[in-house]
Amino acid sequence: MxxxxxxxxxxxxxxxxxxxxxxxxxxxxxxxxxxxxxxxxxxxxxxxxxxxxxxxxxxxxxxxxxxxxxxxxxxxxxxxxxxxxxxxxxxxxxxxxxxxxxxLHPLMRAPIGSVLKPTQRRPVAIVPRAQLTPQLADGRIVLDLGDDRFWLLPRELSGRTLLFTMRHGISRVESKTHRVGRRLANQLDVERGVPRADVVGAALARMVGVVGQQLDFLHLSNYLEPRGFLHFISRSPNTRQLFERVRAALARDPLPPTEAVYAPALESSDFGWITGVEKTVEVQELAAAFGVEVSTAKRLIKDPLYCYPGGNSFFDLYVDVIDGLHQLGAAHAGQAACLYTHSSTLRALMIYLDARPFHEAFTEFSDYKESQDNVVLLTFEKGHLSGYSTAVGLSERERASRDSWMAVERVRKDRVTLKPRQIKRIVALVSGGDFAGAGAALKELRVQAYRFGLEVHFVRHGFLGLANNWIEPVTEEDTRGMSSHASSPIGSSRFEDFKDELVQRAAVGHLAPFLEDAALVVLGGDGSFRGARAIYEGFGVQVVGIPGTIDNNLEGTISLGYHSAMALADQSIESLKATSAAMGSVFFVEVMGAGSGHLALACAYQARAEGLLVNEHPDPDAYIDEVILGTLKRTLGVPNKSHLFVVAERTPHRHHREGGVHGLVDYVAGAIGGWAQRHAKPGQYPLTLATKATILGHTLRGAPPTPEDKAIAQHLAYETVHRLVERPEDVVGCMMAYRERGAIDAIPLHAVSPKQFDWDLFARMHGTELRNGPP
Structure with a gap:
């Protein structure tokens, strides 16, 4: 590139x-x-x-x-x-x-207010209809996202702000064809824009509607009252018009007059003297000024840092929107607000909420569909924004998604330069957090590559090793015993600097001598695959990914390391359960998985733990008080009964800023100490109750590989080499995915997505799953 x-x-x-x-x-x-x-x-x-x-x-x-x-x-x-x-x-x-x-590139990584993306995100609890139990929904705010998906939030809004962000519909001067921005007093198109605004209002009314209407099997009250919503607009008349249509849609009965308030963060881009100009004229004049083709001139306009004459850049707008919404959320804690704004604001929000670095996310959303209406649902909590974007009109979204998929897939295949039976060498690395099974995959890569007469090189310590040119040839002797090696036998690393294009360029330069008729195999998780995608799309490196992460948080595949980490965790948890039953103690066991509760859920269910605290739960504080303390109140003192709870690291709660087991043990011990049944009675001497925390932490990364992990690793590596030789167009630019029944598919790197939390298993663990028939 x-x-x-x-x-x-x-x-x-x-x-x-x-x-x-x-x-x-x-x-x-x-x-x-x-x-x-x-x-x-x-x-x-x-x-x-x-x-x-x-x-x-x-x-x-x-x-x-x-x-x-x-x-x-x-x-x-x-x-x-x-x-x-x-x-x-x-x-x-x-x-x-x-x-x-x-x-100017350093600006995109500058710490400006709250603009830098948070390194730790609290995932929102989005639950499919089939997995939404009355117990999970009871006492929560339930927002209907459409497509039979619901967003659960704690009922208690103190310290939390809800923001419903909407763009105006079709205006008289359309941003599809003209530079509109904040300097043009635009109004909704009467024939098309006003009906579209009504559709947006109806969608929001459905989202915040009475829960009993959303879910006919529940008889609950919703805890959002639209009459108390705040409303914020920009200076553009079309946002006020949208406000008026949405306010009417939310009115289930006559509302008292509600006035909208101006918020600077909702303003659109400032295009200066280009405001009102047709986009085709704009780029033609720019091309003429430089004496280049129109397609060439577009490179400048499409850069997020390009500043319009007399105006600002998209990056300037991004700073205003993201920092401004943080300030808006902080100023209105405990309330819900509707924000009426423009497509550029929604685009900035989507970029911020996307897990990828700014420039990657900007590229992804550069062609934001002006015809697609979205409601971006935001929560502001503990200084951070998190959110979810839902399209209004699912059929249009699905059609657009299919069209986008086909277009991106064509681009992916166009970047494949390897031809069948052309490959001569394979370079492999392990990136991100280490995991068991990497050694088995690396050994199988070498074995299969040698059978085809291919050279093999390993890179020590992942993308960091590429940047430092730590690339070494591999012999059969080098891989002896590697299959049973715990962790990664060639090292791994987390290398945030690889997000920088200059670092990527240096790394690819080191790879250059090995890249002719060659492929790079990357073993790792979602962050590693973002790096792999960057050098595939940016520099043409022929990349294939093999999933490896103990979090097992990649959709459509079982990841290497997951089964081994779970097996080691199970040994420790069973030991703790035995001593808990013998001594009457209460144990909280913290496992890895910040932001991803899949490993914790599997460990808790397999060990029949009494409870599970994970990031994905809509209200961890309520879970602690209602489920954990409620369970202990019923079971403490039962002979030979263990009391063990699994906790995913960094799960946020009010008892300690670091979350997880921190502060949890002291809070639970204090609560138990106040229970009357725990006080000694005349002639009775109760067990001395100990409440303890055990953090398994990085022991799970260095777990010995289980036979299952080794077998999955060998299958993935075998298929990787064979398909690179025979059908490279099907696997280059893809992650090899191991399905539940052993089938191996290739998922394009652009389609790798987070795995949805298994709420059905969570409900089954707690005995609250819905029954299909009468009990």
């Missing part, structure tokens, strides 16, 4: 100024509040070159961090006022020339 600098080498200060000045001199467009036209000047080019140093200083300052978005905006405006003498055209030329040089 060309770097951004190479792909924008046509950008010159003179061309930028010619383009910007042309639009600054255009007659005003009706309904557009354009920036004032700057005075004529003959020395803008020289001043732009001088201003570049000040912009570089601004970028360096941003890398050190800004506390809020307004501090970032003020510093940016100071550059315009001071270094550019208040001339936005000078800033436009200097800024975008630096963009072409790659000097």
């Amino acid at each position: 060309q770097s951004t600098t190479d792909s924008l080498d046509f950008v010159t200060i003179e061309g930028l100024l010619a383009y910007g000045e042309q639009f600054a001199r255009r007659p005003a467009i009706d309904g557009v509040s354009a920036p004032p036209a700057p005075a004529s000047s003959n020395d803008r080019a020289a001043r732009a070159r001088q201003a570049m140093a000040s912009i570089k200083d601004f970028v360096a300052r941003a890398r050190a961090g800004f506390p809020r978005a307004d501090a970032y905006r003020s510093a940016r405006q100071a550059v315009i006022d001071d270094a550019c003498a208040g001339d936005p055209l000078v800033f436009f030329a200097a800024w975008n020339r630096l963009l072409a040089e790659g000097a």
